[in-house]
Amino acid sequence: MLKSVYNWIDERLDITPMWRDVADHEVPEHVNPAHHFSAFVYCFGGLTFFITVIQILSGMFLTMYYVDDIVNAYKSVDYLQHKVAFGVIVRGMHHWGASLVIVMMFLHTLRVFFTGSYKAPREMNWIVGMLIFFVMLGLGFTGYLLPWDNKAYFATQVGIQIAASVPILGQYIETFLQGGEIVGAQTLTRFFALHVFFLPGALLALLGGHFFMIRKQGISGPL
Amino acid sequence: MQDHNKEKQSHGKPVKRREMSRRQFLSYTLGGTGGFMMSLPLIANLRFAVDPLLQPKAESDWVKVIEVEKVTDTPTSVNFEKNVVDGWYESDKGFGAWITKEANGDIFALSPICKHLGCTVEWEKNVNYPNEYFCPCHAARYTRDGKNLAVAPAPLDEYEVKVENGFVYLSQIKPNTRVE
Numbered sequence: 001m002l003k004s005v006y007n008w009i010d011e012r013l014d015i016t017p018m019w020r021d022v023a024d025h026e027v028p029e030h031v032n033p034a035h036h037f038s039a040f041v042y043c044f045g046g047l048t049f050f051i052t053v054i055q056i057l058s059g060m061f062l063t064m065y066y067v068d069d070i071v072n073a074y075k076s077v078d079y080l081q082h083k084v085a086f087g088v089i090v091r092g093m094h095h096w097g098a099s100l101v102i103v104m105m106f107l108h109t110l111r112v113f114f115t116g117s118y119k120a121p122r123e124m125n126w127i128v129g130m131l132i133f134f135v136m137l138g139l140g141f142t143g144y145l146l147p148w149d150n151k152a153y154f155a156t157q158v159g160i161q162i163a164a165s166v167p168i169l170g171q172y173i174e175t176f177l178q179g180g181e182i183v184g185a186q187t188l189t190r191f192f193a194l195h196v197f198f199l200p201g202a203l204l205a206l207l208g209g210h211f212f213m214i215r216k217q218g219i220s221g222p223l
Numbered sequence: 224m225q226d227h228n229k230e231k232q233s234h235g236k237p238v239k240r241r242e243m244s245r246r247q248f249l250s251y252t253l254g255g256t257g258g259f260m261m262s263l264p265l266i267a268n269l270r271f272a273v274d275p276l277l278q279p280k281a282e283s284d285w286v287k288v289i290e291v292e293k294v295t296d297t298p299t300s301v302n303f304e305k306n307v308v309d310g311w312y313e314s315d316k317g318f319g320a321w322i323t324k325e326a327n328g329d330i331f332a333l334s335p336i337c338k339h340l341g342c343t344v345e346w347e348k349n350v351n352y353p354n355e356y357f358c359p360c361h362a363a364r365y366t367r368d369g370k371n372l373a374v375a376p377a378p379l380d381e382y383e384v385k386v387e388n389g390f391v392y393l394s395q396i397k398p399n400t401r402v403e
């Protein structure tokens with residue numbers, strides 16, 4: 001049944017070659033943990049992506065309950081965590097995943113650094129990777145405010161003060177991030193928009209570039 | 224086009240024609256139109272996003288905080304509420320200030336917001352630093368006038384102060400004017 005559906009589509013759109021481009025590629029021996037166990041260090045990039053997918057999915061589901069309004073934000077988080085079935089798990093995934101993705105990304109960066117994989121011709125991919133790193137930090141920073149509890153509020157206060165210490169532009173960055181003169185209602189909506197639309201959009205575009213370049217250039221050789 | 228060029232050449236001087244090829248013309252016009260069409264939503268959206276930067280600073284009212292007699296040369300902490308309009312959300316927000324009387328009787332009020340990263344400073348909070356404001360977060364210290372002694376990059380901000388009918392009133396926060 002599934003096979004015939006696939007064939008029906010394939011006859012019309014010829015999707016098999018596309019599919020092969022994505023999935024069918026060389027996995028060299030030196031990156032395969034089945035050959036050398038130490039090759040597990042090559043898994044961190046994939047793990048980062050795996051957690052990113054979890055973050056996107058759990059985040060999408062969290063927005064079914066969350067509201068980005070200072071009166072109700074905390075209450076909605078409290079409700080989805082304690083009253084909704086599996087709320088602890090869904091929010092837990094998003095909460096712990098946020099830290100784990102940074103850890104994995106850091107390990108991935110270390111691997112790339114120590115195997116020298118950033119060298120020519122892969123410099124551009126290193127730069128894209130760094131941009132991904134900053135977008136991830138941005139996602140962490142903007143997401144931290146959303147529960148609108150004391151920790152979130154003061155962490156954002158401090159974070160914005162750090163941004164405001166940039167010479168000359170500082171105060172404009174501050175007002176722009178706050179959406180006004182204080183960390184308040186407009187800051188929360190702004191951070192929510194950045195957290196669920198702007199930064200994920202940028203992240204997906206960068207990830208697309210990252211993976212395209214890996215496929216184009218292949219996995220770097222052994223040490 | 225080539226024929227034109229040949230014609231001219233036969234008259235003697237070779238003339239270079241600065242003509243636009245069809246391809247160039249099309250890429251300019253289509254590119255221009257496309258750019259124009261994209262710029263409309265882009266400009267609208269960007270202006271929308273940076274609106275807070277272009278809003279005038281809100282004027283704040285005078286708030287009565289303490290009787291003049293209670294202010295001494297030792298900083299006194301006062302807490303008060305001020306109506307704050309945050310976009311569509313209006314509320315009374317708590318503020319704090321440290322009020323001190325100078326030797327000549329003038330009264331000044333410092334904001335307790337640490338100029339390092341925004342924690343709250345307190346007068347003589349740390350027993351090791353008498354006669355100073357101390358911030359518990361990263362140990363910034365300030366003098367009685369708010370001059371930054373350690374950690375913080377700037378002196379404590381000051382409130383606009385006025386004294387009327389035996390009461391101290393505060394309004395806007397401004398940069399410190401007591402130290403350079």
Ligand code: FES
Pocket residue numbers: 337338339340341342343358359360361362363374375
């Ligand atoms: S915030 Fe006061 S010392 Fe860092």
